[in-house]
Amino acid sequence: MYVGEHKPMKRKAYWVLASLGLSVSSLTLLQGQQQSEPAEEVELIADHAECVMFGPKRAEFMDQSVHARRNRFSFSEITESVVNRLGGRVETPYFVPGGSRTQASQKGSASGNLIDKHIFGVLREKGIEPAARTNDYEFARRVSLDLTGRVPKVERLTQFVNDNDAEKRAKYVDELLNSEEWIDKWTMFFGDLYKNTDTIRATNTNRRAEGREAFYAWIYNSLKENKPYNRIAYELIAAEGTNSWTKGELNWQVGNRTTGGPVQDHFDQMASATTETFLGISHFNCIVCHNGRGHVDTLSLWGKSASRMQAYSLSAFFAQSTFTQQPRAERADPNLFYWGVEFNRNGSYQLNTTTGNRPPRQAIGTQRVATPVYPFGDGTATPNSGEPWRTAAARLVTSDFNFSRATVNYVWKELMVRGLVEPVNQMDPARLDPENPPAAPWSLQPSNAALLRDLAQDFIDNKYDLKALMRRIATSDAYQLSARYDGNWNPAWDSLHARRLAKRLMAEEIYDAVVQTSNVAAPISFGVASRVPNEPAPAPKIVQWAMQTTSPSSRGGAAGFLNPFYPGNREDTDRRRDGSDQQALTLMNNNLVMARTRSTVTNGRESLLRQHVNKGNRELIDNLYLNVLSRMPDESERSAAMAALNSGNRTQAAENLLWALYNKVDFFFNY
Numbered sequence: 001m002y003v004g005e006h007k008p009m010k011r012k013a014y015w016v017l018a019s020l021g022l023s024v025s026s027l028t029l030l031q032g033q034q035q036s037e038p039a040e041e042v043e044l045i046a047d048h049a050e051c052v053m054f055g056p057k058r059a060e061f062m063d064q065s066v067h068a069r070r071n072r073f074s075f076s077e078i079t080e081s082v083v084n085r086l087g088g089r090v091e092t093p094y095f096v097p098g099g100s101r102t103q104a105s106q107k108g109s110a111s112g113n114l115i116d117k118h119i120f121g122v123l124r125e126k127g128i129e130p131a132a133r134t135n136d137y138e139f140a141r142r143v144s145l146d147l148t149g150r151v152p153k154v155e156r157l158t159q160f161v162n163d164n165d166a167e168k169r170a171k172y173v174d175e176l177l178n179s180e181e182w183i184d185k186w187t188m189f190f191g192d193l194y195k196n197t198d199t200i201r202a203t204n205t206n207r208r209a210e211g212r213e214a215f216y217a218w219i220y221n222s223l224k225e226n227k228p229y230n231r232i233a234y235e236l237i238a239a240e241g242t243n244s245w246t247k248g249e250l251n252w253q254v255g256n257r258t259t260g261g262p263v264q265d266h267f268d269q270m271a272s273a274t275t276e277t278f279l280g281i282s283h284f285n286c287i288v289c290h291n292g293r294g295h296v297d298t299l300s301l302w303g304k305s306a307s308r309m310q311a312y313s314l315s316a317f318f319a320q321s322t323f324t325q326q327p328r329a330e331r332a333d334p335n336l337f338y339w340g341v342e343f344n345r346n347g348s349y350q351l352n353t354t355t356g357n358r359p360p361r362q363a364i365g366t367q368r369v370a371t372p373v374y375p376f377g378d379g380t381a382t383p384n385s386g387e388p389w390r391t392a393a394a395r396l397v398t399s400d401f402n403f404s405r406a407t408v409n410y411v412w413k414e415l416m417v418r419g420l421v422e423p424v425n426q427m428d429p430a431r432l433d434p435e436n437p438p439a440a441p442w443s444l445q446p447s448n449a450a451l452l453r454d455l456a457q458d459f460i461d462n463k464y465d466l467k468a469l470m471r472r473i474a475t476s477d478a479y480q481l482s483a484r485y486d487g488n489w490n491p492a493w494d495s496l497h498a499r500r501l502a503k504r505l506m507a508e509e510i511y512d513a514v515v516q517t518s519n520v521a522a523p524i525s526f527g528v529a530s531r532v533p534n535e536p537a538p539a540p541k542i543v544q545w546a547m548q549t550t551s552p553s554s555r556g557g558a559a560g561f562l563n564p565f566y567p568g569n570r571e572d573t574d575r576r577r578d579g580s581d582q583q584a585l586t587l588m589n590n591n592l593v594m595a596r597t598r599s600t601v602t603n604g605r606e607s608l609l610r611q612h613v614n615k616g617n618r619e620l621i622d623n624l625y626l627n628v629l630s631r632m633p634d635e636s637e638r639s640a641a642m643a644a645l646n647s648g649n650r651t652q653a654a655e656n657l658l659w660a661l662y663n664k665v666d667f668f669f670n671y
Helices: 006-019 028-035 064-070 075-083 099-106 114-126 136-148 154-162 168-177 180-193 208-224 229-238 250-254 263-279 301-305 308-318 389-399 401-416 449-461 466-474 491-496 507-518 556-565 581-589 591-597 608-612 617-629 635-645 650-662
Strands: 321-327 337-343 524-526 541-543
Touching: 075 491, 114 449, 114 466, 114 491, 136 154, 136 168, 136 180, 136 466, 154 617, 168 180, 168 466, 180 208, 208 250, 208 337, 229 250, 229 263, 229 389, 229 401, 250 321, 250 337, 263 308, 263 321, 263 389, 263 401, 308 389, 389 401, 401 449, 401 466, 449 466, 507 556, 507 591, 507 608, 507 617, 524 556, 556 581, 581 591, 591 650, 608 617, 608 650, 617 635, 617 650, 635 650
Parallel strands: none
Antiparallel strands: 321 337, 524 541
């Protein structure tokens, strides 16, 4: 909260915010979901609400009509709220040359990009006019945040906008894909997906900081060398070794360890994590406990007919796995150990349990052991002769066409805000193929099944190259549409991608944007090795950017700023992008923002304000806007800022203006 010298700034800066047409309404996008309608009874459309799947993930199984009513801020509502508060419509060199080509693509003509063929083809068939192409300022900020998690540096932004090369957007995409920042952003993304954290409280599994860091380094280095994604997934599923502190990929399977029951619980969780993470099928976790019929009938056509025996048969692929602990010999502490995930040729999946985390497993007729059979595709694939079963699972999963579909859908959602299948972890294998649609009353699950199919095939054809997939999306005209829409928008068009959908920045993106644009560093220090009694504390790791932190437990002193923006804990709480009162208060009051609105020199570096405060009013205003919002002010914004600078103490007015920009919708949303 504000104290002392911050009180005058609070009053005056808030007036600046209001004078720019923002006032408190700009912050209701952060507060909005706290102002929802009164709570109502939630109807679940699947049985057994006591299941662990209905804990933190309860909302995923709500009746969709109830969920829609409760979720006031839908994709459309958020986007409309953002664009209604945007400035920057001044006529400046916003648009890339080649308007006729752009207009043709907007009308749905073939553009050479398979994404545009499908997106604009559907829009044309439905008679829906897409949004105009976004301007260069907005594109540069959008694609920089999407691909690297950072806002563009002002020098590069200015150079980009003033470039007359018709291919400059594609070249900028390539520049971002080949940057160190791209590795940081997507290491964070896959760290979330693979749930990389040091302690898994639910199972009392401790990877320790060493395991967490080894896993982070493995993900980072895999992306740095642009390892094909099917190889990344294969290595995680099939990983074997004795030291999770030196062999980072072991840590994914370590995270799937399950306590409190027989070994079959381990195998079931390994299979469930594999199907959800790499095939996008979270409902498999239900089938491990009971047949689908009568339980997931309205959730999944595939799950409706799936049997528990099929689930046992997939779990059996993991039955030759054993988790081991090995105390760290060079540190005399029995509580310090690393994990092994080792091959046990004699392992099997016995149908003989009565305790544990799952219902009893009992013999089916005379069958007392489940043998590995892959339940997807034609449902008959088994390990090759002499092939370790978990290696076979890795081979079958990564060669499954739905592996490519699921991966494309994850990346599509990250770049396009809404997945082609939504939620991304509830893919239904029986409703994905446009050539084989399900019988009524079921319908194809993807919003554009042909696009998902063709983009998945393109991903395979490009040898599972993540950068090629991202390049395909980011250079499409569909990706480059504006969030602004002239005319009446129908929320039913959200899934058709006729406009850009807005999204709130990730916690780490907001933190790093404040640090980068203010030019005042905020290093983050955290431990990377376990503390040994009677020995000096290991040296901490220091990173300059929140996007370089390795897990929720490595946020250090930055946690106070990051946590209100829902970064998740990678265990039972997913990352979220919705709003809260605390987020608004954080941007208004947190010292990370407050200290960076000063005209100071820190560690030999001039703050943003220090660099520009002695320049003329127009130059000062334009530079603050360019740095913080990645655009120029429009005339009404410039006039309001001029009036503020010409009243009272000019330096304090400039600080107030900078504070106001950090609280503007342009800053904390990607649009």
